[in-house]
Amino acid sequence: MLSWIFSFWSPSLSRDVAVEQDSKPIVHEPPRHRSLEFLRDLVELGGGGAWPPIATYEKSWPPVLQPYHWVSRIMEPLLPIEEPSLDCARNRDIIDSFRARMRFELAQRINTTEVEQALEEWETHDPRSFQSAWLGFFACISFLRHAYRWGTIPIVSAAQSEVSVVFPPELELPWRALQRHFGISSPSGCLTSICYSNLTTGADKVQYSATIGMSDLHRSTEFSNTKFVIDIESMMLPVYTLFAEAIAYMDAENPDAARDALHTANDLLRTTLKFFFNTMVERTLSPKVWMAYVQGFQGWALDNTDGSSGAQTLIFRTLDSFLGIKPWPTFEQERLHVPESQRNWLNCLRTYDIRYVAKNRDYVHVTAELDSLVKQLRLWRMGHMRRMQVYESVHRPERKTMTAGISVVDAPNEEQMILRLKTELGKRLAQTI
Incomplete structure (x- = not known):
């Protein structure tokens, strides 16, 4: 295993994520590969020596x-x-x-x-x-x-x-x-x-x-929103590592090792997405407070530019990039908001296109694991479409209908805005194949 990566994923840096991650260990030693170098740069250049990043003030x-x-x-x-x-x-x-x-x-x-x-x-x-x-x-x-x-x-x-x-x-x-x-x-x-x-x-x-x-x-909702996003990334660093290793194994023509890496990644992703839905609940994130004091502040809506958005999270951009799914927001918006070290990691995954390689070489067991990752992502997007409505539909009479990532929505009320958002998320779900 790449100890230089996993050394950054330690209890002290995982922000006390309390989850069980039952997965069999990988026994193969991956060869050196550019995918692992891009992940190293994400950690060292993008995160200050850790992922998620460690900031000092x-x-x-x-x-x-x-x-x-x-x-x-x-x-x-x-x-x-x-x-x-x-x-x-x-x-x-x-x-x-x-x-x-x-x-x-x-x-x-x-x-x-x-x-x-x-x-x-x-x-x-x-x-x-x-x-x-x-x-x-x-x-x-x-x-x-x-x-x-x-x-x-x-x-x-x-x-x-x-x-x-x-x-x-x-x-x-x-x-x-x-x-x-x-x-x-x-x-x-x-x-x-x-x-x-x-x-x-x-x-x-x-x-x-x-x-x-x-x-x-108010304070706990703002804190929980921030910690939630960071905890997800803490849980995903081993998955990112396994994705990079799987690519390295594929280039070394070792499909069995690639399959094992992806099998473990599936197990870890399942736990992470469960944590996502168990945390995005009213007792942790108050919809009324979240809408007014988190989502609104993170927006921007100036000069045709949107603000911070969940669509910028590395977990889902990594999954889309690794699985060959068209990015949203677009590449142009990605260059607006996503730091270069993160974009380099994403583009490395896109360029390799592991699903194409596995299918072209008829690595059926690798393809099966990749299909399982797609299925998990589809299920998450279906669940998120329902969960999102609870948070985005809160009535705020002092403002125009808005989401942080799309800014002002051309809709007369929250109900119409939700319909617009469901349409956009429906398109995203249709692309997740």
């Missing part, structure tokens, strides 16, 4: 960048409110006041000339040495940009109606550096910055929060 950043952390701490409790107004003029005043306060705090605390110099120097260092710090800074600046974009949480139609927003130079300058570093082009945060990189090392709280000052239900 203000104390690990260059000193002139640390004030961004303290601006976040000042703005956090000013962002959420319990009952949003339905008066658009009143909401406009709230948004403008919040943005003015953030501009003031940024101008008082941030020296853009020094920030530019520090970022230029930081970019010259080996990313393997500083990636965890970059990830934490990514989370901080993403929070500030989303907070500035919305001005109040829950989000309101006055903000949704904006087609563009001029961000302070103190937020534009570091964002350009972050775009270069992570190889993304979106003006918004993404799942990597808003979720993967936004949980403290002890996994006890969200680092940058949209629910400061709210009830325990």
Whole structure:
């Protein structure tokens, strides 16, 4: 086995995922292969030496960048409110006041000339040495940009109606550096910055929060949403490893070893998807709170760009890529939001096309295991279509119908929006064959 990968998947880094994973061990030693190298880069270059990523925060950043952390701490409790107004003029005043306060705090605390110099120097260092710090800074600046974009949480139609927003130079300058570093082009945060990189090392709280000052239900829902996404990735790292190994075995013309790797991957995936559905329930993630204080904040809806979305999760993009299923969102949207190290891993899987290779070589036992993976993914998508309706159908009169990943939906009410979403998910299910 590749101990250098599994060494990163340890109890201390798995965020205390309490699951049983009964699978027979693989006894074959996989040959070296480019698929394993891309997975190594995902861990080392993309995750700061771990997957899911391990982020570090203000104390690990260059000193002139640390004030961004303290601006976040000042703005956090000013962002959420319990009952949003339905008066658009009143909401406009709230948004403008919040943005003015953030501009003031940024101008008082941030020296853009020094920030530019520090970022230029930081970019010259080996990313393997500083990636965890970059990830934490990514989370901080993403929070500030989303907070500035919305001005109040829950989000309101006055903000949704904006087609563009001029961000302070103190937020534009570091964002350009972050775009270069992570190889993304979106003006918004993404799942990597808003979720993967936004949980403290002890996994006890969200680092940058949209629910400061709210009830325990608000705080626990935001925390559970973030930890849930991270826990899934912790559980999937061994599966990603088995996928890479299966490709290596196929290239070595060892179909028995590839079959065994995929058989174990099927067992582990089954446990992971069960965990998914057991966690996405009302007692863990309150639909009303999730819709207002998580989904809304993670959206964007500016300049024809969407925000963070579950469609950006590596688990499902990996499954689609490995199984030769057309990606959604599209390749163009993937380049917006998905960091380069993740895209390289996905494109490696797509390029190899293991299902085509197995069928072409008549490896029937390998094909059977791959078909089992497809069946699991289809069953998940059918179940998710039903589960999604509970969360997306919550009535929020202060805002237009919206999802984080599709932004404003052209629908007059939640019922019509759900019909639109079901249609899109139905297309996705039809492609999962």
